[in-house]
Amino acid sequence: MSVEIKTTCCYCGAGCQLLFTVDKEANKILDIHPVPGRTNDSKACLKGWYGWDYLNDPQILTKRLREPMIRKGGKNSPLEIVSWDEAVKFVADNFKKVKEKWGPNSFLAAASARGPGNEAGYITQKFARAVMGTNNIDHCARICHAASVAGSMQTIGEGAMSLSIPEIEDAEVIFNIGYNAATSHPIVARRIVRAKEKGCYIICADPRITETARISDLHLQLKGGANVALVNALANVIISEGLMDKEFVKAHTKGFDDFWAIVKDYTPEYSSGITGLSAEDIRFTARKYASSKHSVILWGMGVTQFSQGVETVKCCCSLAMLTGNFGHYACGTGPVRGQNNVQGTCDMGDLPNVYPGYQDVANPAIQAKFEKAWGVKLSGVAGIQLTRVPELVQHESDPAKRIHAYYITGEDPCQSDPDLDEIRESLDMIDFVVVQDIFWNKTCEHADAILPATAWGEHDGVYTSSDRGFQRIRKVLEPAGNIKTDWEITCLIATAMGYKMHYNNTEEIWNELIDLCPKFTGATYEKLEKLGSIQWPCWDKGMEDKGTMFLHAGGHFATPDGIGILKTSPYHPPVEVENTEYPLTLCTVREVGHYSVRTMTGNCRLLRNLEDEPGWVEMSPEQAGQLGVKQGDIVKIVSKRGFAFTRAKPTERVKTGAVYMTYQWWIGACNELTISALDPSSKTPEYKYCAARIEKIPDQKWAEEEVARRYTDIRNRMRITKEGLPA
Numbered sequence: 001m002s003v004e005i006k007t008t009c010c011y012c013g014a015g016c017q018l019l020f021t022v023d024k025e026a027n028k029i030l031d032i033h034p035v036p037g038r039t040n041d042s043k044a045c046l047k048g049w050y051g052w053d054y055l056n057d058p059q060i061l062t063k064r065l066r067e068p069m070i071r072k073g074g075k076n077s078p079l080e081i082v083s084w085d086e087a088v089k090f091v092a093d094n095f096k097k098v099k100e101k102w103g104p105n106s107f108l109a110a111a112s113a114r115g116p117g118n119e120a121g122y123i124t125q126k127f128a129r130a131v132m133g134t135n136n137i138d139h140c141a142r143i144c145h146a147a148s149v150a151g152s153m154q155t156i157g158e159g160a161m162s163l164s165i166p167e168i169e170d171a172e173v174i175f176n177i178g179y180n181a182a183t184s185h186p187i188v189a190r191r192i193v194r195a196k197e198k199g200c201y202i203i204c205a206d207p208r209i210t211e212t213a214r215i216s217d218l219h220l221q222l223k224g225g226a227n228v229a230l231v232n233a234l235a236n237v238i239i240s241e242g243l244m245d246k247e248f249v250k251a252h253t254k255g256f257d258d259f260w261a262i263v264k265d266y267t268p269e270y271s272s273g274i275t276g277l278s279a280e281d282i283r284f285t286a287r288k289y290a291s292s293k294h295s296v297i298l299w300g301m302g303v304t305q306f307s308q309g310v311e312t313v314k315c316c317c318s319l320a321m322l323t324g325n326f327g328h329y330a331c332g333t334g335p336v337r338g339q340n341n342v343q344g345t346c347d348m349g350d351l352p353n354v355y356p357g358y359q360d361v362a363n364p365a366i367q368a369k370f371e372k373a374w375g376v377k378l379s380g381v382a383g384i385q386l387t388r389v390p391e392l393v394q395h396e397s398d399p400a401k402r403i404h405a406y407y408i409t410g411e412d413p414c415q416s417d418p419d420l421d422e423i424r425e426s427l428d429m430i431d432f433v434v435v436q437d438i439f440w441n442k443t444c445e446h447a448d449a450i451l452p453a454t455a456w457g458e459h460d461g462v463y464t465s466s467d468r469g470f471q472r473i474r475k476v477l478e479p480a481g482n483i484k485t486d487w488e489i490t491c492l493i494a495t496a497m498g499y500k501m502h503y504n505n506t507e508e509i510w511n512e513l514i515d516l517c518p519k520f521t522g523a524t525y526e527k528l529e530k531l532g533s534i535q536w537p538c539w540d541k542g543m544e545d546k547g548t549m550f551l552h553a554g555g556h557f558a559t560p561d562g563i564g565i566l567k568t569s570p571y572h573p574p575v576e577v578e579n580t581e582y583p584l585t586l587c588t589v590r591e592v593g594h595y596s597v598r599t600m601t602g603n604c605r606l607l608r609n610l611e612d613e614p615g616w617v618e619m620s621p622e623q624a625g626q627l628g629v630k631q632g633d634i635v636k637i638v639s640k641r642g643f644a645f646t647r648a649k650p651t652e653r654v655k656t657g658a659v660y661m662t663y664q665w666w667i668g669a670c671n672e673l674t675i676s677a678l679d680p681s682s683k684t685p686e687y688k689y690c691a692a693r694i695e696k697i698p699d700q701k702w703a704e705e706e707v708a709r710r711y712t713d714i715r716n717r718m719r720i721t722k723e724g725l726p727a
């Protein structure tokens with residue numbers, strides 16, 4: 001019998017709705033196609049159409065985890081398949097041991113912004129807080145949009161997109177900075193194209209000629225790492241030319257004098273010297289942006305993945321405040337959240353400073369509310385961010401302050417964190433590391449216990465799209481193997497540690513959390529079933545209330561007194577700049593057909609055929625000429641921290657001096673090279689800028705063999721070729 005099941009895509013935060021046709025008896029997917037949804041307008045991109053093949057476990061890149069495994073005899077002993085009872089006891093005993101010996105803050109958990117969903121995210125943070133007694137809980141938002149959350153919270157009081165995805169197409173001016181929608185959120189990119197068709201003026205600030213740059217009316221091809229100098233100069237022009245919305249600024253903001261004291265120095269001429277843009281283009285951009293009450297700023301990783309990420313975000317929010325571009329339809333700020341559920345994992349409080357629903361851990365009344373609900377004493381001290389692992393393992397001299405246990409659920413730091421050598425060393429120095437994942441990933445090699453979870457398509461739940469929209473995901477297939485849902489696994493560990501956690505289904509978890517989070521209270525399963533998507537804040541359980549399309553209505557900001565704060569900082573250059581030994585700058589971006597650490601898309605046959613190892617390094621044709629390399633040649637790219645082999649790709653889309661890699665590859669792993677310099681307040685790494693050099697390899701036959709050998713070696717270590725027990 002075939003049935004139709006609607007669910008939300010598991011890749012990016014666009015939140016597209018997909019309909020599966022499934023043969024229930026054969027447990028087989030027969031068809032999949034996009035259907036109407038609030039954000040996707042009946043469309044999906046290539047990953048929506050073809051990105052589910054990993055459910056068939058074709059083992060192209062890596063294979064599904066099907067059994068719990070532990071190292072019974074300590075760090076250097078082999079992983080052995082054991083029963084769930086034994087694995088859960090092993091993990092619970094070791095977490096307990098670490099907690100008793102080193103205290104609650106020696107433990108850190110990483111939640112997942114990918115498959116598991118909001119209910120599992122709620123359980124992960126509840127485990128860290130109620131069972132381990134620490135706020136050391138974080139997730140990959142840290143290495144992504146944490147700078148957007150920090151910068152927006154400090155200015156407008158709310159870290160999420162102020163507008164909704166559909167509003168983008170009704171903007172009159174779009175200032176797109178450091179965001180490549182055509183690759184990262186193809187279905188959001190359609191809204192930008194639609195806006196253009198409706199007459200919107202598009203300005204794109206990006207050092208590369210992206211698709212948005214190509215269709216833009218003005219491309220600001222600035223030098224990488226210069227964002228603060230650009231946005232400060234835009235503010236300078238808006239203020240000095242009298243283009244500011246004085247009434248809005250007077251009624252709804254504060255901090256103008258301090259703000260002006262900084263931006264007054266950033267004349268277009270001064271900024272031109274830093275950004276490489278013409279003073280005329282900077283002036284024109286400021287005038288254009290200030291000319292409309294439907295101006296939208298969209299940004300992404302080209303803003304946040306810098307040591308000045310938070311500062312750029314603060315100034316972007318300030319530009320919108322200066323021009324009165326908040327609080328009505330089709331205006332505002334759009335930090336377009338990356339992963340399918342990274343907005344949700346923030347919503348669930350998988351962050352070191354807030355409980356679910358962005359409720360401050362340091363607020364005694366909030367603490368008391370959660371203590372009552374969970375029946376335990378909680379910590380009022382904010383926890384640590386996951387990018388501080390190397391510091392708190394390798395560089396902390398007091399063992400009592402180090403991290404001794406790390407519970408990693410659905411994140412692959414050994415592929416996605418900066419400076420991989422450092423992270424591998426750190427993981428090996430941690431007493432007890434648990435990986436809970438769906439695939440054998442690079443971090444599994446460093447785990448003391450591996451717990452296999454069900455994937456998207458094999459369980460129920462709720463995701464939050466980039467624009468604050470709660471949407472259901474549904475079980476499509478029965479999972480194969482001895483695997484459990486993420487939330488069940490965590491509940492079993494908690495129970496084995498003496499804190500009973502038991503739920504019969506995700507709706508029970510959801511009901512517990514929406515009752516604790518006033519902002520989410522209105523989003524019941526029943527309403528989600530009926531309305532499809534509900535955007536927080538949604539205070540009201542009334543069946544017709546769809547929540548909030550845009551934030552800060554009427555210029556009332558989410559700050560404690562409702563007033564926005566204008567803020568920015570002086571510009572400083574990235575931490576590691578080009579030099580004689582490493583004369584190029586390396587920036588790392590994304591592949592359209594592959595997703596983050598590639599465990600899922602790398603195991604989808606059609607997507608694998610688009611691109612494969614060892615990836616590419618984009619460089620200008622002039623650069624390729626200088627290096628003496630041509631399209632497809634394998635080159636060695638080297639930084640102070642490491643090297644990788646990848647293929648040269650000359651393209652007119654980039655400027656000489658800057659080269660670009662995607663972070664999807666195991667052999668061409670750019671994170672062997674990247675720097676772990678962090679933004680001081682959000683602790684987001686500077687993935688977008690470090691110094692590197694490229695070495696030509698004269699013996700290409702050797703290079704091809706070396707790449708193949710490295711690939712086989714990793715796959716062997718990951719047991720792709722052998723069934724059964726790992727070595």
Ligand SMILES: Nc1nc2c(c(=O)[nH]1)N[C@H]1C(S)=C(S)[C@@H](COP(=O)(O)OP(=O)(O)OC[C@H]3O[C@@H](n4cnc5c(=O)[nH]c(N)nc54)[C@H](O)[C@@H]3O)O[C@H]1N2
Nearest residue numbers: 114115116144410411412416436437588596597599663687
């Ligand atoms: N150089 C460089 N590095 C970067 C970036 C960059 O631009 N440049 N970008 C950064 C950004 S923005 C991000 S968000 C990170 C992403 O980095 P990660 O979060 O590490 O990568 P993902 O591929 O999203 O997924 C992580 C893991 O989740 C697992 N997983 C998927 N679904 C489930 C599930 O249902 N349950 C469980 N338990 N596991 C599951 C996957 O198999 C995978 O191993 O990478 C960062 N790294």
Ligand SMILES: Nc1nc2c(c(=O)[nH]1)N[C@H]1C(S)=C(S)[C@@H](COP(=O)(O)OP(=O)(O)OC[C@H]3O[C@@H](n4cnc5c(=O)[nH]c(N)nc54)[C@H](O)[C@@H]3O)O[C@H]1N2
Nearest residue numbers: 178179180184205224225300301302338589592594595596
């Ligand atoms: N296909 C696919 N889609 C994805 C992902 C994936 O891995 N694959 N990952 C998802 C995730 S986790 C995220 S966070 C999003 C990220 O999506 P985006 O935010 O689009 O991320 P990136 O492509 O890393 O960077 C965006 C742009 O920043 C530009 N840039 C680099 N340096 C600078 C600079 O100094 N100034 C300015 N103004 N721009 C600069 C780059 O050239 C690039 O075009 O994508 C999501 N969608």
Ligand code: SF4
Nearest residue numbers: 009011012016045048
């Ligand atoms: S745009 Fe994003 S959510 Fe939509 S189908 Fe593509 S990957 Fe999935």
Ligand SMILES: [Mo]
Nearest residue numbers: 144145338339
């Ligand atoms: Mo991300």
